Amino acid sequence: MPVIWLIVIVLALAAAGFILGRTRAMQSAGGDSRHLHSLPTYYGSNVALKAVVPAMLLMVVWLVAQPFYVNGVVSGMIPDSAIADGSSRGLVLAEVRRAADGLDNAVAQGAISEEFARNARADFTDVTTRLKEAGQIVTTQITQPVLRAAQEYRVINATGNMIMSGVVILVALLGVFWGLRETNKDFRARNVVEKSVMALLIAAASIAVLTTVGIVLSLIFNTIEFFRLYPASEFFGSLTWAPSFGGGSELGVLPLLWGTFYISLVALIVAVPIGLFAAVYLSEYASKPVRSFAKPMLEVLAGIPTIVYGLFALLTIGPMLLSVFGPDGTGWMGGQRAVITAGLAMGIMLIPFVSSLSDDIINAVPQAMRDGSYGLGATKSETIKQVILPAALPGIVGAVLLATSRAIGETMIVVLGAGAAARLSLNPFEAMTTVTAKIVSQLTGDSDFASPEALVAFALGMTLFIMTLGLNVFALYIVRKYREQYD
Structure with missing residues (x-):
């Protein structure tokens, strides 16, 4: 039954x-x-x-x-x-x-x-x-x-x-x-x-x-x-990722970790300034009608499935960048799948994570601190720079770290936007891949599950789990240790 x-x-x-x-x-x-x-x-x-x-x-x-x-x-x-x-x-x-x-x-x-x-x-x-x-x-x-x-x-x-x-x-x-x-x-x-x-x-x-x-x-x-x-020394020490289910694989995790960090860095370069500036505008400058419309519209980005962002990166961002930096332009970009393609799409996805959390943290700063700053003759911009942002900084740092852990764990945007090449390179216009993308590739298809080439997915998952757990713990530590308590 x-x-x-x-x-x-x-x-x-x-x-x-x-x-x-x-x-x-x-x-x-x-x-x-x-x-x-x-x-x-x-x-x-x-x-x-x-x-x-x-x-x-x-x-x-x-x-x-x-x-x-x-x-x-x-x-x-x-x-x-x-x-x-x-x-x-x-x-x-x-x-x-x-x-x-x-x-x-x-x-x-x-x-x-x-x-x-x-x-x-x-x-x-x-x-x-x-x-x-x-x-x-x-x-x-x-x-x-x-x-x-x-x-x-x-x-x-x-x-x-x-x-x-x-x-x-x-x-x-x-x-x-x-x-x-x-x-x-x-x-x-x-x-x-x-x-x-x-x-x-x-x-x-x-x-x-x-x-x-x-x-x-x-x-x-x-x-x-x-x-x-498979030896742990080769897994953590090798600079080559070349799985082969027929034998003779080189399963070095370092190229995958580099691709993960590089794409996440590009995403944060996009998401953090835009998200933080949006939070400052919505909390300090926007009128109530504008805020009531803009904040929900901004948070809609958080509800879009990541596969949609991946398609957006593949069909819109990639061709657009290729037309500017491709063979007809500067010649830096050889294909539409690259680190910068996935990074831009992922950065757009992370904007609501940074902006929403930062907005809530900035709004939690007591109004008395703003009034005291204005009473001393400071302008609104000076108050934001010298009073509000320093008071909200620990929470903002925590929001950025949480967004970072979200970026590290992303899969579909990387698969569609960044390609599948495992390499160590500083060129953002080259295709790279991440840990999550390779976990998917190693556990799909006609694979021999009784082999290190399939089991490596679990080692990759454990490595990623430890990384994201460390970031989340560090974010909570920052928020709790440096959070200001106001009466």
């Missing part, structure tokens, strides 16, 4: 339990709610919570634990001879899971039958061809041990999901009966429900923390796996 239908059934049982619990509470009070300890709604909510919470917790634990069990069983089916040199059992298991998911999707699409997917005598070459025709991502060739393990993986998963569905529904029913049994006019339903809701709120607040931990652990484990196959 699909998980979504299982959730619907549990919620339906909870709704029925709510109605039954409320009715039973009213019956125990002789139809007069004044004889109840709590409102009738609390009695119904108590039954509903006892049906939903244990069942959902069991389902979550089951879904988390089942893959570990299945991986342990399937791992024993893979002989050591099936693990190629330069690979590992973990990478082969990842390919097994990918093949199993491909079989599931192909069956759902009708590309292959369930009988064919489970056929132990199926030819692995034929299976590989059919999965690729169905649009599933697999390696160049599924081997016979991987196919057999994938088929067993599907069978065990299907059996586990069926057992899970029955057990979860049973637990939900037991929860309904438990809640109904303790329902009577003297039961303190409100106290129980409020404590349960508090626990649910704490759990919801913990999801963000646990998600972050999960992302970090995923990056760490796959990065460790990569460095087992």
Whole structure:
């Protein structure tokens, strides 16, 4: 049974339990709610919570634990001879899971039958061809041990999901009966429900923390796996980025880091002055009608998808720059994809980040400081330069650093506007690429996922994560340490 239908059934049982619990509470009070300890709604909510919470917790634990069990069983089916040199059992298991998911999707699409997917005598070459025709991502060739393990993986998963569905529904029913049994006019339903809701709120607040931990652990484990196959000294020390799934790759991260910083620098050169000047104008010079129109229009830029900025860079900015700096002009620019193309588009995207945050920070400066400056004979421009901006500077610096971390993590604008060349160069009219663009290229296409050329994406992601995390922490430190407190 699909998980979504299982959730619907549990919620339906909870709704029925709510109605039954409320009715039973009213019956125990002789139809007069004044004889109840709590409102009738609390009695119904108590039954509903006892049906939903244990069942959902069991389902979550089951879904988390089942893959570990299945991986342990399937791992024993893979002989050591099936693990190629330069690979590992973990990478082969990842390919097994990918093949199993491909079989599931192909069956759902009708590309292959369930009988064919489970056929132990199926030819692995034929299976590989059919999965690729169905649009599933697999390696160049599924081997016979991987196919057999994938088929067993599907069978065990299907059996586990069926057992899970029955057990979860049973637990939900037991929860309904438990809640109904303790329902009577003297039961303190409100106290129980409020404590349960508090626990649910704490759990919801913990999801963000646990998600972050999960992302970090995923990056760490796959990065460790990569460095087992590829030397860390060459990754951080090589000046060449030349991946080759056939072998002999040079995976130096320095050209990618340079492209990331260079494109981000061009973007900040565009975004910071324009965004800061716009913030000063909107907060200090613009009338209320102008501000009420200009500020929302400026912030619309933040809502435009980045793919649109990428197309704008490719179809508008690039040709425009090529007409000025290309072969017919100065001859500096050889193609429309270049650092300056992506940097200009990204800078336009970052303007609302800088302007909106800076505007809020400038407006937070107390009016008394402005009035004191005017009282001493300073002009408006002198007040802005010598009073307002120094007072708001820590916040402005924090806004710029946050915009920098946003620029470092950008992908689509770089892919469409900057090209794919990994090089170390100071020429802004040359094509370059970034860490995020190469993460995309290494994990798409017909790739061998049991290889360092694919796992390098996780090492790149870990490097980028540490960089952006450091910038965000530094921005928060600047804002908190140097923020002025006004009464």
